[in-house]
Structure formats: structure tokens, C-alpha cells
Amino acid sequence: MTDLASRLRQALRSGSGPGSPRRELTYEPESRVYERPTNLDELCVALTAVPADTPAGRCLQVNRRYEAERWHGDVQIGDCELKDLTALDLFNPGTHGTSGTLGTLGTPGTPVFLDIETTGLSGGAGTVAFLVGCGYFDLGAFQIHQFLLPSYAAERALLAAVAASVEPAGCIVTYNGKTFDLPLMETRWLFHRMRMPLADKPHVDMLHPARRLWRQRDAEGSEAEGCNLAILERDLFGVRRISDVPGFDIPGRYFRFLRSGNPAPLEAVLEHNRLDLVSLAVVTARVAAMARGGSVACRDGRERIALGRLFERGGKTEQAERCYRDATGDRNRSVSADAWCRLALHLRRARRYADAADAWQEVLRILGTSRTLGTLAREALAIHMEHRSRDLDGAHALALEALLDLEEADEAPRRRDALRYRLARLERKLAGVQQEGGANAAFPEFL
Amino acid sequence: MQEVLARLEASRAPLAAGADPIVTAVERMPAVLAQYSPLPDQIDQRLLAALTSRGITQLYIHQADAIGHTLAGRNVVIVTPTASGKTLCYNAPVLDVILRDPSARALYLFPTKALAQDQLAELQGLAERLAEQTRTDVGVFTYDGDTPQDARRAIRGRAHVVLTNPDMLHSGILPHHPRWAKLFENLRFVVIDELHAYRGVFGSHLGNIIRRLHRVCRHYGSDPVFICSSATIANPRELAERLTGEPFELVERSGAPRGEKFFLFVNPPVVNAQLGIRRSYLSQTRQIAMEFLKRNLQIIVFAQSRLSTEILTTYLKDAYEGAPGASDVIRGYRGGYLPLRRREIEKGLRDGEVRAVVSTNALELGIDIGALDVAVLAGYPGTIAATWQRAGRAGRRSSRSAAVLVASSAPVDQFIIRNPQYFFGASPEHALINPDNLHILLDHVKCAAFELPFKEGETFGAQPGTNHAGEAIDLQAVLTVLGEEGFVHFAEGQWNWTSESYPADAVSLRSVSSDNFVVVDRTPGQPERVIGETSFTSGPATLHEKAIYLVEGQLFHVERFDFDGRKAYVRSVECDYYTDAITYTRVTILDTFENTSPRSHGEVHVVSRVVGFKKIKFYTNENVGSGELDLPEQQMHTTAYWLTIPREVMAALPHASDDRRDGVIGLAWAMKHVAQLLLMCDGHDIGLSIDGGSLDGSLRTGGAAVRDVGNMEVGLEPNVFIYDNFPGGIGFSQPLYGLHETLVARTRDLIATCPCESGCPSCVGPEGNTGPHAKTVASRILDMLVSRSGSEAA
Secondary structure, three states: OOOHHHHHHHHHHHOOOOOOOOOOOOOOOOOOOOOOOOOHHHHHHHHOOEEEEEOOEEEEEEEEEEOOOOEEOOEEHHHHOOOOHHHHHHOOOOOEOOOOOOHHHOOOOOEEEEEEEEOOOOOOOOOOEEEEEEEEEEOOEEEEEEEEOOOHHHHHHHHHHHHHHHOOOOEEEEOOHHHHHHHHHHHHHHHOOOOOOOOOOOEEEOHHHHHHHHHHHHHHOOHHHOOOHHHHHHHHHOOOOOOOOOHHHHHHHHHHHHHHOOOHHHHHHHHHHHHHHHHHHHHHHHHHHHHHHHHHHOOOHHHHHHHHHHHHHOOOHHHHHHHHHHHOOOOOHHHHHHHHHHHHHHHHHOOOHHHHHHHHHHHHHHHOOOOOHHHHHHHHHHHHHHHOOOOHHHHHHHHHHHHHHHHHHOOOHHHHHHHHHHHHHHHHHHOOOOOOOOOOOOOOOOO | OHHHHHHHHHOOOOOOOOOOOOEEEEEEEOOEOOOEEEOOOOOOHHHHHHHHHOOOOEEEHHHHHHHHHHHOOOOEEEEOOOOOOHHHHHHHHHHHHHHHOOOOEEEEEOOOHHHHHHHHHHHHHHHHHHHHHHOOOOOEEEOOOOOOHHHHHHHHHHOOEEEEOHHHHHHHHHHHHHHHHHHHHOEEEEEEOOHHHOOHHHHHHHHHHHHHHHHHHHHHOOOOEEEEEEOOOOOHHHHHHHHHOOOOEEEOOOOOOEOOEEEEEEOOOEEEOOOOEEOOHHHHHHHHHHHHHHOOOOEEEEOOOHHHHHHHHHHHHHHOOOOOOHHHHEEEEOEOEOHHHHHHHHHHHHHOOOOEEEEOHHHOOOOOOOOEOEEEEEOOOOOHHHHHHHHOOEOOOOOOEEEEEEOOOOHHHHHHHHOHHHHHHOOOOOOOOOOOOHHHHHHHHHHHHHHOOEEOOOOOOOOOOEOOOOOEOOHHHHHHHHHHOOOEEEEOOEEEEOOOOOHHHHOOOOOOOOOEEEEEEOOOOOOOEEEEEEEOOOHHHHHOOOOEEEEOOEEEEEEEEEOOOOEEEEEEOOOOEEEEEEEEEEEEEEEEEEEEOOEEEEEEEEEEEEEEEEEEEOOOOOEEEEEEOOOOOEEEEEEEEEEEOOHHHHHOOOOOHHHHHHHHHHHHHHHHHHHHHHHOOOHHHEEEEEOOOOOOOOOOOOOEOOOOOOOOOOOOOOEEEEEEOOOOOOOOHHHHHHOHHHHHHHHHHHHHHOOOOOOOOOOOOOHHHHOOOHHHHHHHHHHHHHHHHHHHHO
8 A cells, every 4th residue: 555645646646637737837846945944134135135124024125226317228217207197097097996087186196116026827815926016216216125025924024015115105007907916916915904005096007008009019010929018118118128037937936936045036036027117117107208298299100090099089189180190191101091091080070071081082092902991991982972072973983992892802791781782872873863761881880 | 196196006006917016106295284483582673574574474493493503603404305494594594693793794505506596586585675674785696607707896895695606615715715805704604505415526525615614714713603404315414514524403303394295116017028128217207297297287307317308308298299389398407508598497397387397417406496296207316315305396385296206227226116115214325525535635735725824733624534545634744745746835834835826727526627518509501509518527428429419309410529629519400319328448456455355445547438329219229320439538546346256256157258258247237236225326426347357367457348348358357346436536435345245245136036037137237238148147156255255254
């Protein structure tokens, strides 16, 4: 008979389900080094950290300062200090937290930028934030305090230290904090049944405006990379991180530290967390500048279009139109056509039909016979010519072209039916037959 | 009803002299009057008023007992028949405490989502009364896999009573306990309804989930009272105590009234005495059901499997044809139907629009389908408890009702039907659980470590347990092994979870795998749609290519079985046969725990694979064709009891090798069924396999399923394995090892006293399957085994 331990090992490895077992190891199995008490003083020396004393015990604190003159890619830290966060309301209509938008709160205090590193992504009671980074602007410089968990037993101390650090904050700024960082931190405070310092702070999650402004850029180049901070800072500011830790490696590094007591794997994690905080501050400054400055603050037509759409959503139609108009001058033809198209739709919504028709003509002028936007322009112009400018022959020709486009692509059956219906009616009108009741053509709804 | 019963009883006499009787028992259970108790004074006046306004002015005695215990802070388990008002036993104390202290919380566990929905309606009714009369808001919500994400936060904050199931508690609530802090800080009651459903694997999981619940409650400083309700089983208090690790009061004296009730046992007549073939029990069931149906009595028919449910639904629909709208009057019901269809059928039953429903055990639990007149059980449900539970589906109101059990030719059925006193006199089964099954325990220790760090010296469960191999389970040893594998890490006096994974996701409580197969209807001329689903383990056997898949009697042909994509594509067909899969099973011994020739028990490796199928014609059950299949294997490690037939015994048999093989197969067939009776377990809980014996004394592999042994060679020393049908075993093997003598003797008696000539489905299996000498050889082997053990004892 085998002993309990080997039976346990066997049961553990065989798993209970069929198919390949889940891989749950996140580290290279090491020898059984258990009992090496973490020595805070040694850790402080190794990581250039200081002990953070709280009523709930001791954790580790790493302080770093990014002076105003320092460059982050092609921006200087000192230029990124936010004077007025209310501009961000445009992008966060339902600003997180219980307290409404930033604008309604009057002038908020200093924003604190927050980013955490965790032992996993799944959430739940067993996922711990082992590193909490807080950053804020202090006399033009960007000051970072990172709180590190030397062992699980010190979590109450870490939470108390973080609470003290964010206490004076006027608001919290995160990247994807709405779905990840804040709920996770909330869980930790609840776990220890401690008071939550974040609950009554306004919160701005920069992921959402960043996605709206720059996602299309990703769609063309690096879609798989999504819209994470490292990609953004590379595309926006030309920052290239050298030997940055990939996200999936972070929990494993912490577990290795716990088992071995050796803090070396954490150096890179601390640096990664700091770079994310700096990037977050810089991206936030850029977004705020665009919201305040409108079209002139944008670098290219693509940004203008994205910003125009945000203005449109926020009801700021004048700024939106300005963005679209400026973008029509972009050197990239497809960007320019896209801008004309947006402008046309915007004008039509504003019932400026003649202007809209001119814009559609511009789309056709740029794109010639090309599809998608071109087809859209032909459909829109056919409607305009049939009902407003009363150019039945022109309408007929455009509708026919649009139908041919769609038939070739063999898609959008509803739009094709609508075009056939329109063509039949135009033919009757052209033949002088009396007009039949006007079923309105189904204009595509997807824009 | 009287008329049908009289007609049935008239056929009590055998068809011919010397043949078995058709009706073997008529048990009349007289009506019982209600026994009342006044509403206790200490109950909150607002609740009293709400109860009164719903027509409740006094309690049945068992309700009063249960409420008394609960309000005094004692755990209680209530065992009373269906429709005896058990829900009030827990709703009353829970609402009473919430009215006095609005911060108080309660957690209700139901084995299925459907039952939780059912109870929600009832509780909300009471809560609305309270809101109207007293403007007290009592939040009652279900929280399960169907709860929309955006509603979850609100429920966590507002629910006084959370209705959920063990699966959701396991994977959605306990791992997220900080979000439920309010619930756990103020948790006053945990209600476990349908306690008897938690036996075997499912119960062993729940036992561990309750251990986790206890840990979380301790963390938040609460210590809830448990209220359990159970159908009749032999050991309700023991089960409740084993599941929760706490002492319980038992309330089993029912004060509920009951109408007069008849219970009839029917054995289909023998139609071929030589082959021992009886009339098909499904045909017999159809005939009996139609007698009741014709007299406009509302009936429920319980079938043993999904397949026989569908076959019976087809039969009844065919027989009922002619009446308009027949398809809606007779319905099938089983797991795998989509929820909407199930709700529609349940409502039809309550409204009386559905006159007959054919169901698997899916309707055995307390889903509200109203009061039915008659329950017909096609085949013995396998346990006494389940039989009473199904029979209880008829006669929920205080009117006359009947239950009819129609025996199949399976050995267990024939034993029960020929020995009615065994059934009516015996106590129902013990519900066994083994929370210390290593596989189950390991899974839950991981989940528990994820939820809260384990302290040095902490235990998991009331006392250190022992597993089937007799080892003491020491939690710290378990944690040490988990530490070696990197799941946890010990530092500063506690074991912390150090893995990125979310361990609850990897554990499914209901079956080996949480995977399932969906069935997609691709009948041309209509949009593609999902018409059902099947568990991972039963998928290959029911959804292989060319299988006939049945939904409420409608036939579908499986065109493509996408094992990796977990989908089966079917199209509607009309045909007159169904398919039955052939499964091949091989057992290899890994470790022998105990061994006294000829019996052993230990750990085994079981590999099973669906290798083919048979086409079987409706009504005649003719085999009209077959096919081969190539499907992936399913494997598990489990525990088994096995009988090794000694070399001398085999050698002493004056028979050819083929006949010896038939004899061993026949013996195994009978022995498995006797084992099932002795263990009082379900037929699916144990599996059977025979190996080719050890030709060279060391190799113990090979083997086959009993149903497909065409060219198997039986060796000099064959083994008959009866294994626990769950990875890691669920605790049947060791008891069976202890019961070996009884097992062999009873098997011998079953075969010896069977009236057939040379084997029938009720003893060694049908002759066509086992060969002409199976019965003789099996009897000889058993005689020799019995005399050997007798001489050893002497």
C-alpha cells in the first residue's frame, strides 16, 4: 500500500476530468525552501526601499521621483501636470464612483494615479494585490510611492499604507480600473473588513477615452496587442520599453520571491509598474489637452475624427464639425474620405441637406468607384437627388451603381432590397407613371 | 380510479397454472387525519398576521416542532412526505428572525435551479404580504448561473434570503466571499432542502463545500443554524451531521393529512417460459397508463432512463391518437430539455392541460407540478427511497390516489416484485457520502485555501477523517503536498494560495467534467437551433454518428458528432427504430488494499469506450442492425471490489472453455445486481467488468463489458470487478469486500431459485447473450465458492 503523500500526489496529478490537465503551475518547481523568514531590512537594501509603518503593521515602500525636466518619449514630465481635470468629463459621462462627474464636484484636489500588480487575473478572495503603485504631481515632478507586500501576512499593513496615501486625493485615475483595479482593491479591504478609502472618491478610467481615440490605430497595425499602455506610449510618444516584464509573468515572479526570499525577480515588476504609472499620467495629460483644445490639439486627421465623434456624443456639435472639417484636409486619402463621410452624416443630422450632399460628392471625388464608403455616398446621394434636388436621372445612375457594388460584394440583402425598390420607383417616376406611396429607403443604420 | 384498480386486481391470478402472478402486491394505505398545533406565541406578530391572511392559522405538529428547535438555535432535519408543508418549517423561523433584526440573512440551497425558482415564488408571496401589511421590506432573490451580471451587485446588497444551489455557492459565492461580507457577517440560517439528493459524489462535494462555508462564516464571526428537509431515507440525521459536521435534532412525526392510497406491484407475464422472457415492461406500462388516462385521471409515468422516457412518450402519444391536440396532452420531461420547454410542461401539469407526463427522475424532486392522481413506475427505481419519492408524486391533495410499480426483467426488479414484503417492510436506504475521497478533498482544500489562508494546525471538517484505504487524512499533509506542487506556500504560520488559477472553475460537482455536448437541429428548411444538451460522460453513447436522438418522441438522426467541438448535428427523421450504444470497459489493478482469496479491494484504472451500437425496432425490440464506432476513450482511477475465481475452481469445471466463459459472465451479471441491493445504491453508482484472468500470473489486464463479450477469452483465474463509478471511488468497495460472503451466497440463491430453464434476464442474463450453459456453470462456480468458504470457516 502506498503512503498518503504519494497517493495525494497521484490524485493531484491525475486530475479528475478527462482531457489534458489544466496547467496551474506558474513557476519552475524548486527545491522545498520554505522556512526563510523574510527580512525586511535586507529587502529594503536590495530594493532600495523603506519600511512603511502603519497601525496595522509594516510593509515595504519604494519611492521614486520623476523630475519635471525628465523626458518620457517625446514629452517632458513637467508638461503633463493636470491643471483642470473637468475637461475629462466629456469622455466619462458616467464617471465611476458614487459621486457623479468631476465637473459637478467643483475643483477636485490632486489626482492620484493608481496601478496594481496582482497574483492573478481571476479575481475572488484568493487574488491579492501584492504591489500597489500610487503617483501624483508634486511641484511639477511626478512622485511615485509603491507599496509592496513582503509576505501575505502583511496585507493589512499594505492596505493601511495605501489608504493613507490616497486619502488626500481629489480623484483617482486608472487604466482599466473600473473593471479590474478598483473592484480588486475593494475586495481586499472587504476581505480584511477595513474601511474602504476609494469608495467616495471620483474615479476616471482612462481606458475608455483611450480606446475611443486610438483604437482604430490599433485596428490597422497591431490589433492583437489591444490598447494597453505600452502600445499607446509607443504609438503616441515613441517610448520603447527595454526588457519590460510581460504581464503573464508577473504573478510567477512574486511567487518565486515568496518561496525563495530573493527579491531579484521583483525589480523588473516594480519598474514595469512605475512605467505604467508614468504612461498613465502622460496619456491622461494628452487626452485632457485634446478635450480642451479640440481640433488644434490633435496631431493628425485620424485623431480629429475620433475626437469629433466624442464631441458629437457629448453634444458639442460645433467642436465636432470643426474636427471633421480639419480632418478632411488630411494627406491620407482614406482618412480624408472618412472625414467627409462623418461630416456628411453630421450635416444630415443637422438637416443641412445641401451641405451634406456636397460632402458626399467629396467622398466620391476622392474615392472614385471604390466601395464601402463610396457605396454609402452613392446611396445617400441617390436619396438626396430623388427627394431634394429632384435629379431623377442622377439618382437612378447612382442607385444603380450602388446596387452593383453591393451585389458584387454579395452582402447587405436589406440594403440591396431597398435599392431595388428605389430603382423601380425611380424608373416609374422617370416613365411618368404616377408616384406610389413612399416607403422610405432603409438607410444603413450602422454609422 | 376504483374501476381500474379493480380490473388490475382481477388480473392478480396468474395467466396459467404454475405461472407467476401478474399483480404481486396490493398495499392499501388508509387516509390519515391532520394533527395540528397552535401557532407559537413567540413568533413575530407581523408574521402571524401575514400567515393568517394566507389562511394559515395553525401548524401541523411537525412544523411546530421544527420551528421550535430552530428558534431555540438547534439544527434540525425534517423528514416528512411530499406536500406536508415542509417549506413553512424553514420560511417561518427565517422570516421571523429577519423581521426582528433586518440585518439578519439566510442562505437556501436547492439541488437544482428549477427548485430554487419554485421556492422563490412561494417566499416572495409571503414577503409581499409582509410588505403590504407592515411596510417591512424582505428581499428574496435567487442567485445562480441565470442571474444577469448587472443584477448581481444589487442582490448581494439587498437580499435577506439568497436562494441558490451548491454549484453556485461553490464557484460563485464562496470564492468571492468579501463581496458577500454582509451576508456572511449576518448569516443566521442555512437551509438545505432535498437533503436526500446529496448522496454519493454530489453529497461528498457538498460536505466539503459546507466545510468551506463554515470557515468563511468563522472569518466573519457568524455561526448559522442549519435547517434541512429530506424525503424518507434511513439515516437523515446521520447524513445531515456528516454533511455539516454539526449535531442535529430530528423531526419525523408528520402531522399532515393524507388521502387513501393504493400501491400495486405488477409483474409482466412470462411469454416464453423457456427463455424466461416476459412481456416488455414498457408495453405493460403503456397499457396500464392508458387505462387510467382513458378515465381522465392525470398521471405521471416514471421511466428509468432518458431513452425509455422517450420511448414511452412515443408509445403513449401513439396510443392516444385520435383525440384532438393529443401532442400537447401527453408530454415527455427529462434533463436536457431546454428550460423554457420544461417550465411550459410544469405549468401544463398544474393547469391540468397536460394529462400525462413521462419523466426521468427529473420530476422526482419537489418541483411544483400540482396534484396528480396516479404514478406509474416503469421499472424499479433502484432504491426504496426513490420509489416512495416517485410514488408520492400522486395524491398530493387529500384525495384517493394510486401508484403502480411495473417490474422490468432486471434481477433487482424481479427480486423486489417477487418479495413485496422486502420493499414494504424494509427501511429505506442509507445515504452514503465520503467527503474524504482524496480527489474530492484535494479539489476543495484548494478552493478553501484560495478563499482563506489555512492556519498551522487547522483541520478541515469536524475531525480528522479516514479514507477508503483506512488512512487518516491529515490536512497539514494535504497542504504539504499542495505546497510541493506550488498551489500553496507556508509562511508566518499560514498556508497561502500561490497560484494564478481560480480553483473552483476546475471542479464540477455533478459529474466528472463540467463539459457538455449540445445538440443542434439542422433539419433543412428551418433555421438551425439547439434542441438539447447532454453531459460529457453520456455524450458519446447517445450522440454518436448514426444514433437516433429522441426529444419528446420526436426522432432525430445524428449526422455529425463533433467530439472536440462538443456538438452533435442532427436532422429530423421518421424511422421505426432507436439505437443503443455498446460500451467496452477495461479494468487494470493499480493497488490492492486488502486481499483474502478469493476477494480483494483496491485501486483500479478503468478505461471505457463506445465501440458500436445496435438498432432496435420500436415495440418488437428486434435487433435490426448494428454499426461500429471509433470514439475517444474515457478514463478514470477509482476503487473496486473484485472476486478472483480460483484456478482450481475453474479447472474443476467439466465444461468447454466457451461455456466456462459464459458461466463467469452470467455470474458477474447476477452478482452486480445483488451488490446493488446489498449496497442500496443506484445502478449507475457501480460498474462491472471481467478480465481475461492472469495467464502468466502477473498480467492483469484485458477484459470487456458484459454486454459485448463475443470473442473474449476467459483465463485460468478470471476476475470479476465491481467498481465505484466515480474517480477516486465513493466508498462502496470496502463495504462490498466485507459483504463478500453474503454477496456470493445471495447470488447463488438468486440464480438457483430463478424459475427459468437456462438463464434469463432476471438471473444470469438472457440466453441469447450468454450461451446455453451459463446458468449451470455459474451455479457450479458459486456452489464451489460457498463450500470453500464454509470449509475454511470450519
